[in-house]
Amino acid sequence: MLVHGLLDNPAVFNALKRCLGDQRQPLLIPELPLRFGLTPVPEAAELLGGHIEAAFGLEQPVDLLGFSIGGVIARTWIQLLGGHRRTRRFISVGSPQQGTLTAQPWPGSTAAAFIRPST
Template sequence: MLAGLSPARRRLVLGLLAALVVGALAVTAAVLVPRLTTPAPATVSQTEPGPVLLVPGYGGSTTGLQQLADVLTAAGRDATVVALPGDGTGDLQAAADVLGDAVDAALDRTGADGVDVVGYSAGGVVARLWAAEDGGAAQARRVVTLGSPHHGTTVADLGASLAPDQCPEACRQLTTSSDLLRRLNADDETPAGPTWVSIWTEDDQTVTPPTTAELEGALNISVQSVCATSSVSHGQLPTDPLVQGMVLAELAAGQPVELGPADCTRLSS
């Protein structure tokens, strides 16, 4: 078609086509760039603590965590234990969805800008799933985990291999090679938004090895690094006075605080 045109007209047509192509590319870029850019999660102010949501561990028992919630309430915090679906041995992602609903309800009820979450044992994994995959990182000020098997526990490995019919879904998800934990730990173990604290005990015989509770990017504190002679089992973490004092300290306004031997007496009383 262009061959029959004079050189002047051919140059004009080619120039117009070039202008149209550039314009089309500019429009396409304007449409696609916002879709390809993932906005950073909003950061909740560290200076204004909101309500506290406490998440039970495997089995779903709320008894021990309720004692910790009572301590928080006595200290002036709005504290609620989240009841997990079923008996707490089902899909941890479903439990994370329940936590998300509880957070939304707490924010609506209190008018706060964000929440603090305390996850005990598997409840810490639930809190991480909520933060990383359910939008919780934009709603949480702080996430504190207590003896949580962030990288799996060899106890679950034994259950899955020796008694598979006695190792329900959450048990399988807490094995050291589970797809869920591999996915959760693949990139950033502590997503931006909240500040993260992991409290654990060297005497843990349920979450094994105990150091599996350490979380990359978090403030990691063992009970024994604060009180060297303290003997706290996995099941005692929510009810031990020292651990309760540590949780209160880490949920205070401001950034998470380093704790050590100088704090032993004060936090234990």
Template structure:
């Protein structure tokens, strides 16, 4: 195996289920990674994102050994849920590599479309995002961070809101938000991030 033997945990976005990762799961599994994924409940923004992050914590406790390191991938809303897990629930002590894909790290204007608690938390300058962004560089310092984004994203508005002030940024010319999980260029970039 030419890469880390760490298992990889995939966290989906708004209205998605773990099945959204089928192309990525197939791609990584063929290269020797052990893949895990769970369905966040509910997935429609009606629940605050920290509550969803606690579901990651519970999954890790149930499926990984107490000292086992793992790698974490968060897509879209799942990118904020995973950051909360990393920055507020001690995940930064367990996760070796973190890949954030098209996440509204600095908020998205599309989050004004629904009044639900989890959606409001993805608005620009929300209390949750201000809190997470305040110490992102120090909280994620122990983790190898890669963030992927496309300038053509119509879910993350503006698209550059995905950018983080830490780690390695990868810009991909992928035309649609959901294709960041299936476009061959994105799959290759994710695998590369998990090899660093």
């Protein structure tokens, strides 16, 4: 399963998908409606969980690769929504897991609020 970043969509993984070919089937790359950071990370994690459940059922183990905020969303699903029970591997690429100062200029963004570094 591949989870895209804030200003991305599933197409960001096209090159990786071509490289993987049929080695990783089924490969789920859901489009999450992040709305430029207006969708709260926990809400996006719930949507991710719904995609996982629809594609893989309730118990099949999954591997996740999250890019940018997609890594934070995947980690939220794993840690807060029970995903740890079925996650086999989790890879986070370029994800602000400890927050990022670039989230400061967007005070109304619920996604940015979730990734602001604590002071």
